[in-house]
Amino acid sequence: MQGKLVTLLSDLKESEALEHVKGALEKGDDPTELLEEAKKGMAIIGDRFSSGEYFIPDLIYSGEIMKNVVGLLEPKLKEARGDEGKDKGKVIIATVEGDIHDIGKDLVVFMLDVSGFTVYDLGVDVPVQTVVDKIKETSAPVVGLSGFLTLANEAMKKTIDAVEEAGLRDKVKVMIGGGQINDSVKDYTGADAYGLDATDAVKLAKQWIGG
Amino acid sequence: MEKNWEQMTAAEKQEAQFQKLLSPKDSEGNDVQFKSSEAEAEYKANISRIKDAIQMKKTPDRVPVTIYPSMFPYYYAQVTLQDAMYDYDKCVSAFKKFIQDFKPDMHIGASVLGPGRFFELLDYKLYAWPGHGVGPNHSYQYVEKEYMKENEYDILLTDPSFYFRNFYLPRVFGALEGFTMLPPFTSILEMYGVAFNFIPFALPPVQETYKTLFEAGAEAMKWAGYMGECDAELRSLGYPNILAGFSKAPFDVIGDTLRGTRGVMVDMYRQPDKLLKALEQQVPIMTALGVNTMQQTGNPLIFLPLHKGADGFLSDEQFKKFYWPQLKQVVEGLIEGGCIPWLALEGRWDTRLEVMQDVPEGKTMFMIDQSDMEKAKKTVGRKACLTGNVPSSLLYLGTVDEVKDYCKKLIDTAGKDGGFFLANGAFLDEAKSENVKAMIEFTKEYGVYK
Numbered sequence: 001m002q003g004k005l006v007t008l009l010s011d012l013k014e015s016e017a018l019e020h021v022k023g024a025l026e027k028g029d030d031p032t033e034l035l036e037e038a039k040k041g042m043a044i045i046g047d048r049f050s051s052g053e054y055f056i057p058d059l060i061y062s063g064e065i066m067k068n069v070v071g072l073l074e075p076k077l078k079e080a081r082g083d084e085g086k087d088k089g090k091v092i093i094a095t096v097e098g099d100i101h102d103i104g105k106d107l108v109v110f111m112l113d114v115s116g117f118t119v120y121d122l123g124v125d126v127p128v129q130t131v132v133d134k135i136k137e138t139s140a141p142v143v144g145l146s147g148f149l150t151l152a153n154e155a156m157k158k159t160i161d162a163v164e165e166a167g168l169r170d171k172v173k174v175m176i177g178g179g180q181i182n183d184s185v186k187d188y189t190g191a192d193a194y195g196l197d198a199t200d201a202v203k204l205a206k207q208w209i210g211g
Numbered sequence: 212m213e214k215n216w217e218q219m220t221a222a223e224k225q226e227a228q229f230q231k232l233l234s235p236k237d238s239e240g241n242d243v244q245f246k247s248s249e250a251e252a253e254y255k256a257n258i259s260r261i262k263d264a265i266q267m268k269k270t271p272d273r274v275p276v277t278i279y280p281s282m283f284p285y286y287y288a289q290v291t292l293q294d295a296m297y298d299y300d301k302c303v304s305a306f307k308k309f310i311q312d313f314k315p316d317m318h319i320g321a322s323v324l325g326p327g328r329f330f331e332l333l334d335y336k337l338y339a340w341p342g343h344g345v346g347p348n349h350s351y352q353y354v355e356k357e358y359m360k361e362n363e364y365d366i367l368l369t370d371p372s373f374y375f376r377n378f379y380l381p382r383v384f385g386a387l388e389g390f391t392m393l394p395p396f397t398s399i400l401e402m403y404g405v406a407f408n409f410i411p412f413a414l415p416p417v418q419e420t421y422k423t424l425f426e427a428g429a430e431a432m433k434w435a436g437y438m439g440e441c442d443a444e445l446r447s448l449g450y451p452n453i454l455a456g457f458s459k460a461p462f463d464v465i466g467d468t469l470r471g472t473r474g475v476m477v478d479m480y481r482q483p484d485k486l487l488k489a490l491e492q493q494v495p496i497m498t499a500l501g502v503n504t505m506q507q508t509g510n511p512l513i514f515l516p517l518h519k520g521a522d523g524f525l526s527d528e529q530f531k532k533f534y535w536p537q538l539k540q541v542v543e544g545l546i547e548g549g550c551i552p553w554l555a556l557e558g559r560w561d562t563r564l565e566v567m568q569d570v571p572e573g574k575t576m577f578m579i580d581q582s583d584m585e586k587a588k589k590t591v592g593r594k595a596c597l598t599g600n601v602p603s604s605l606l607y608l609g610t611v612d613e614v615k616d617y618c619k620k621l622i623d624t625a626g627k628d629g630g631f632f633l634a635n636g637a638f639l640d641e642a643k644s645e646n647v648k649a650m651i652e653f654t655k656e657y658g659v660y661k
Contacts, residue, residue, distance in 0.1 A: 012480065014480070014481070054526075055523055055524070055525060055526040055529070056476065056523055056524050056525075057476035057477075057479055057480075057524075057525060057526070057529060058526070060472070060473055060476045060477065061476060061477055061479075061480050064473075064477050098345060098346060098349045099352070100339065100345075100352045100354070101352070102355070103355075103472050125345075149350060149352075149640060150603050150604070150607055150640045150641050151349060151350060151640055151641065153604075153607070153608075153641075154641075179558070179637070180602070180603045180604050180637060181604075182602070182604055184604055184605075184608045184609065185604050185608065188608050197523065
């Protein structure tokens with residue numbers, strides 16, 4: 001049976017969801033199960049976004065609700081949660097050097113996360129070497145590079161060239177996304193594919209890693 | 212008897228603005244001295260062409276063409292962005308070279324970079340700029356934060372000027388910290404007790420803030436002098452600048468400037484009533500911003516860079532509730548005031564075009580970035596001059612032939628029967644100069660209406 005929290009969260013009923021969590025914890029319900037329900041709710045939100053039913057504000061608001069839900073559960077979750085349930089694979093995400101735009105990148109991180117991927121979010125204005133180092137460290141098979149400015153095209157190309165020079169290019173698939181990206185930019189930078197939105201990023205990661 | 216400005220209809224005001232541009236005066240009020248009779252003829256032909264494209268009453272002689280540059284002029288002239296921000300001479304020379312080499316029908320001035328020293332004096336935190344947070348040749352970038360906190364709507368709604376002075380400005384300008392100590396000016400009343408209000412001006416942090424302001428003001432004025440001379444010289448060579456300045460959609464004021472993307476989006480759920488009141492409050496403020504700039508500069512075009520209304524950023528219902536109604540009121544107010552609103556649909560706006568065609572005919576210009584141009588022509592394009600849509604990536608990575616093909620298609624479709632101003636769709640940084648040249652020269656040749 002699907003828990004009530006799944007519905008409340010996926011329908012973005014913030015105060016009701018929080019009341020429900022408080023009540024359930026007082027009754028002695030298992031916080032781990034509540035967290036699982038909340039995650040299921042978030043996955044539904046991701047699906048609704050992919051199908052065009054939900055929009056960016058819904059995603060952002062759901063993230064805020066989730067933060068509050070986790071805030072209530074955290075003290076009760078004695079054991080460390082780890083990343084169990086996240087076995088779809090590793091993805092590295094970065095906004096490339098010289099570019100500090102984060103909204104698009106954050107949405108990609110969010111969508112990959114709720115889809116079950118382990119995401120290494122390197123942040124914005126990420127030096128070329130940091131990306132290379134993270135690939136070595138994590139052996140992640142997928143790298144997503146984000147950039148809004150046309151200047152980012154150069155930085156994406158430099159990053160992908162550096163991955164090549166480090167002898168890692170055949171070990172990773174690279175996807176790019178951002179403001180002014182299309183097929184010719186993809187070819188220019190040497191990426192494997194580009195995405196127009198966060199849903200595309202999930203599709204590409206699934207296609208490359210499976211899951 | 213000529214009607215005075217206040218008695219004119221919006222259409223008469225717009226016509227008067229164009230007539231003023233057609234017989235331009237210098238800053239002393241004398242007729243502009245053009246460099247040659249060819250330059251004068253060129254200038255007037257450019258204004259008439261733009262006027263016809265915007266008014267949509269008659270087809271222009273040809274499709275007008277321009278480039279909307281961001282950093283391109285400086286990359287082209289091989290001046291680093293940092294140099295151009297700190298050396299106003301270099302900034303202006305690079306811009307003039309760019310205009311004279313590419314010969315667009317119109318330009319929008321050299322002020323995109325702004326004065327570096329001014330930003331430094333005030334310790335501006337809202338942007339990272341060349342040599343100050345980003346590389347010396349990197350474009351400036353916005354540092355997005357929640358500059359207004361979620362619990363501050365009531366202060367903003369009570370007195371927006373007080374809110375800006377005491378809360379917003381000190382958060383984005385480090386040197387304006389002293390403003391946090393000032394009382395609301397609306398509490399300065401009567402005889403009894405009035406002196407207490409002036410005590411803050413004796414405090415060292417407040418005095419420090421004012422000293423810096425005097426210096427920053429002088430720097431801004433010096434820089435503006437260069438910008439004015441640049442415009443005047445280019446005009447005398449036949450290149451008009453009809454841009455007055457900018458204003459914003461109320462939702463973008465709250466969403467970009469004050470609360471940030473995350474903040475404004477969460478407010479739509481958690482405190483929609485306060486957000487709606489704040490949006491409503493911004494309508495007359497944003498209208499006055501545009502109209503005042505028009506009066507100061509004498510130019511009619513008001514740039515409205517539109518962001519958070521783009522496809523996907525809001526649901527259709529949210530767009531119709533929080534974005535368009537308030538923006539539409541600003542657009543109507545600007546038109547009433549004699550301005551030409553230039554709505555820049557940055558990114559993709561395909562799902563918004565039908566709603567946005569509800570504007571008076573021949574009074575606005577819509578800049579199309581990545582939206583579907585055919586759909587734009589059938590919707591907003593029935594009411595408004597379209598401009599833009601040549602992709603940055605094409606100008607950067609494409610070939611001359613690809614650029615010409617793209618422009619040909621645009622002229623054949625969007626340019627059909629007028630109401631089109633060919634240009635790039637997103638402000639241009641890097642591009643191949645031969646591609647930019649091809650865009651302009653091809654349009655001048657192929658875009659002639661028969």
